[in-house]
Amino acid sequence: GQQVLATARLEADTPPVARQRHDLGVMVADILSHARPVLEARGAQLELEPTTVPVVVNVSTEEVSLMLDNLIDNAIKYSPGETKRVSVKVEREGRWANLSVEDRGTGIPENERDNVLERFYRVGSELTRTSPGLGLGLYLVHRAVESLEGRLRLEDGAGGGTLVTILLPLLDASEYVATPAAAGAMD
Numbered sequence: 001g002q003q004v005l006a007t008a009r010l011e012a013d014t015p016p017v018a019r020q021r022h023d024l025g026v027m028v029a030d031i032l033s034h035a036r037p038v039l040e041a042r043g044a045q046l047e048l049e050p051t052t053v054p055v056v057v058n059v060s061t062e063e064v065s066l067m068l069d070n071l072i073d074n075a076i077k078y079s080p081g082e083t084k085r086v087s088v089k090v091e092r093e094g095r096w097a098n099l100s101v102e103d104r105g106t107g108i109p110e111n112e113r114d115n116v117l118e119r120f121y122r123v124g125s126e127l128t129r130t131s132p133g134l135g136l137g138l139y140l141v142h143r144a145v146e147s148l149e150g151r152l153r154l155e156d157g158a159g160g161g162t163l164v165t166i167l168l169p170l171l172d173a174s175e176y177v178a179t180p181a182a183a184g185a186m187d
Helices: 002-011 024-041 061-077 110-116 134-147
Strands: 020-023 044-049 054-061 084-093 094-105 151-156 162-169
Touching: 020 024, 024 044, 024 054, 024 061, 024 084, 024 094, 024 110, 044 061, 054 061, 054 162, 061 084, 061 134, 061 162, 134 151, 134 162
Parallel strands: 044 084
Antiparallel strands: 020 054, 084 094, 094 162, 151 162
């Protein structure tokens, strides 16, 4: 019932959780180090690509945990077989921070991708009927990303599975952002 409670909280438009400047790479590594034993017990083989530069965003640990939990949970559910390889990466992409989770699972057919982001939608294959919950998970991720003024991208993974990328606005992207007009020019 935890996810449903999280949805109820998001739907109630409660005051946003406390956001601060965080290095997303450091935060993700930290969240994964705590989650790793549980995920590996479910067959996940987690690969976290180390980040080489700071990727500073305005987020709360709660929001990033929610997004990461749901994306990795989906990656595990949609990966048949004993070992479920899941790659997590944080990098800069222009003026965006890019958090991606890639699996080697069954993939999401292109014509179903938009629907996946709708509430409670689930990809309609036999495999998924044995593992409920993709719809709510991605719906929650989508809501969290939107509230952070980010973007969510679904693509085919290089290994045949699904690559889900969350793009969040970088805080230290001043070199990409035009300086605001001088005060007083606003009329």
